Amino acid sequence: MSHNDTSSILLDRISIRQSLLACDPAWQPSKADTWRAVFDIALDWMMICLSALAVYQIGWTIAPIALVTIGNRQRALGNLLHEASHGNLSPSRHLNDYLARLLLAAPLLNSLTVYRDLHARHHAWLGDARRDPDLLPPLAHEGDGWFHVYVRYLSKLSLIRGSLSGHLIGNHRPYRHQLCIVTWWATTMPALFAANIHLAEVFLALWFGARITVFHAITIFREMTDHYGLKPGGIFSFTREIPDNGVLSALIHPHHNGYHLTHHLFPSAPYHQLPELHAQLIALPAFSEHAIVCPSYLGGHQSSVFGWGMNHG
Secondary structure, eight states: OOHHHHHHHHHHHHHHHHHHHHHOTTOOOOOOOHHHHHHHHHHHHHHHHHHHHHHHHHOGGGHHHHHHHHHHHHHHHHHHHHHHHTTOSOSSHHHHHHHHIIIIITTTTOOHHHHHHHHHHHHHTTTOTTTOTTOOOOOOOTTOOHHHHHHHHHTOHHHHHHHHHTTSSSOOOOHHHHHHHHHHHHHHHHHHHHHOHHHHHHHHHHHHHHIIIIIHHHHHHHHHHHHTTSOOSSTTTTOEEOOOOTHHHHHHSGGGTTOHHHHHHOTTSOGGGHHHHHHHHHTSHHHHTTOEEOSBSSSSTTBTTTTSSTTOO
16 A cells, blocks of 8 residues: 555545535534443343353254354444444443453453554555555455355455454464453353353353354455455545345344444444434435445345455355
8 A cells, every 4th residue: 555545545534524514514423322332232242141041941952043143243242342442332431441341352352452453553554455454365266256255265264263262362462462361251251150060061162153153254244345355545445335234234234333434434433323424424425426335235236245256246
């Protein structure tokens, strides 16, 4: 990425903000809602715990349903961790980080500090082959459709390891970050085993089983829908917007995570405000004439997978 490309990122943010203010001079950025974040975190954890309890009570025959539910809610918690890295869970930075470290980062085997650092670089160097840590290099071969490329990424050992172990292994960071993760698990798991050893075994099996299957599959697809197959050089040219689209959005992009273009333009906008902000932006020519908005995930030339393969989806 050249200096001109990084300038384009800043220019995209400035120009769209100016257009929004020109249309509505009274517009103000939304503030984080602590109670909304607490409710969403609690609901995600409740669904995870109820799924584990259902398998414990009913049996492993319903494990596939539990794995889908838990993997999806792990992705939801991961999306809230993403919001926490921007300070979007609470107006209080201390409370924002406390919620993230206690209920989001460590359970997902992540460090908020490491995540925040990597994600800040992603925003600052979007699409840069050397500096963007989230960049997925092209893997398409001649004749490939989108599914071939998706499976190729799905089976990459480095990405599988990342989904399973998070920041616990191989991130070359100070050991204190791994220590926080280990401390969380060393504190919570003995308490659960003491309460009910069989339930604890079910929970661990489902938690890590979901991470390596459903969570991994959703995460790879979600990462690819954000930027893969697009042209670096600015936010508009390298980011897709996928408005809420029923069940698939709830599965792939929980907590409105599909509004990725809006997020890159306004990183400090809380996740629960993104649909409303998108509705404001889509009415602006400065947005609608340049935005890559995908009304569907899989079907047509405006789908999120169009451009992934050599056969263009």
